[in-house]
Each structure stands twice: as structure tokens, then as C-alpha cells.
Amino acid sequence: MTEQTPQLLGGDDPEPVRVLRPEGTSDFLLTADHAGRLIPQSLGDLGVSASELQRHIAWDIGIAATTELLSQHLDAPAVLQVYSRLVIDCNRDPSWPSAVPVISEHTPISGNQRLSASQRDARRREIFAPYHNRIDALLRDRMERPTVLVAMHSFTPVYKGVARAVEVGVLYNPNDRDTRLPHIMLELLRAEGDVAVGDNEPYSITDASDYTVPVHGEAKGVPHVEIEIRQDLIAEPAGQAAWAARLARLLPRADAALSR
16 A cells, blocks of 8 residues: 655645745846745644754744845845755755754754655655745746856854854855856955955855755856855844845856856
């Protein structure tokens, strides 16, 4: 007897994807894989305390508002995931164990343990797939015009007890054929003179650890860069506005340099 496919999202659950300015005139397409921390009602709290669900393990703190403001400044389309990465991480291949974590940093995620194949697939089908399908559709709609993919993320100031001095990271795959845009952004951010810039810090993009940039950027030949902002800098509205304004000023300059 085949296992019945469970329904994950109910009628009272929000749609998994928010799309801003789909008709935006900018060259840029913004994505935010970890913009939300919602959990479908059918999953309860995943066995995680309310205080833990406020932390970085559940989402990229500050990145939703920063991306929204950047989208407004640039008139750029933006695709934001509203569900927590503890439900399914939209920057991981859904076949990887890390896509549905059983532990995040030091926190056990009891609601993710001993899932059946159909339970995992429900998360892929109802949350992961709609998000990436919207990114793919927007890229297809823009095939006749220049497009630059900017993946927006934030990172915690302290990870497993280790403080991070970097304030903004420019991420790319060192093995990618086209790393021009990340290196232009590195140069522009360093020239600001008031921010500690990480070159592939605190993370680096690889085919074994990331999904959005490898699939929608590298594989499709779309110029791309991933921006990681330290969360204490964008946890409040003033910081979100400042970083959105900074990136709105620098990204068009990077795009112009890329086009020369």
C-alpha cells in the first residue's frame, strides 16, 4: 500500500512566496530565501520554543525589511520566502539532509525527526517549489533584457560562541566561470571605508551547500552575487534603511561596471 501524501498548508496558512514589483524596471532581481519564520499550522511549533524561533536559526533577521526597501529604491522585482528555514531551507537542495534540519546550531528540532519521505516531499512541494518556480518564471519573463540576480541574506554576529568581525560578506563560488560582479562589489564596498567587508566570509557558495545562486545564477548564465549583512546591523529600521540605501547606491554602479 502506498503512503498517502499529506497536506502541509491549510486554508489559514499564508502563501509561501511574496513577490514585490514583478514588473519592476530595474536590471536587478532580488531573492530572500530566509525572509520569514512562519510555521504551517499543521506542524505546530516543530517542538521549538518561542524564544528559539525568534533567533537566527529560524530566519535571516532583518533581511525581509532590507530587501523590501532595496526593491523600492531600485524598482526591482523581489521574491521572498515567508516560511522558516526550519520547515525547509530554500537555499538547500531538498534531497539534502540539511534541507530539513534535525538540529540547528545547538537546538534540536524535534518536529523534523523521523519524517517520512512523503512528509518531506510535502514541504518541498508546497513551500520550496513555489518559491523557486516564481524565481524561475521571473527570469524567463526577463530573458530579453539584462538581468542581475542578487541573493539577500543576513548572518548572526556570534555563531557557536565565536564572534564575527565581518559586517558584510560578498559571496560567490570560487569555481564559477563568472565572478566579475562579486569582485566589483567587493571593491565598491571596501572603498566605502566604514565597513568590514568579507570576501567569501562568513560563508562561501558551493554546489554542495547552496541552491539559489548555483541554480538560478550560475546554471542559467545570469550575472549574480550573494550579499550577507550582519544581523545586528539590520535588526532595527534605521539599520535596514541605511543598508538598503547603501546597496541601492552601489549595485547600479556595479552593474554599470559589469556592462563595460
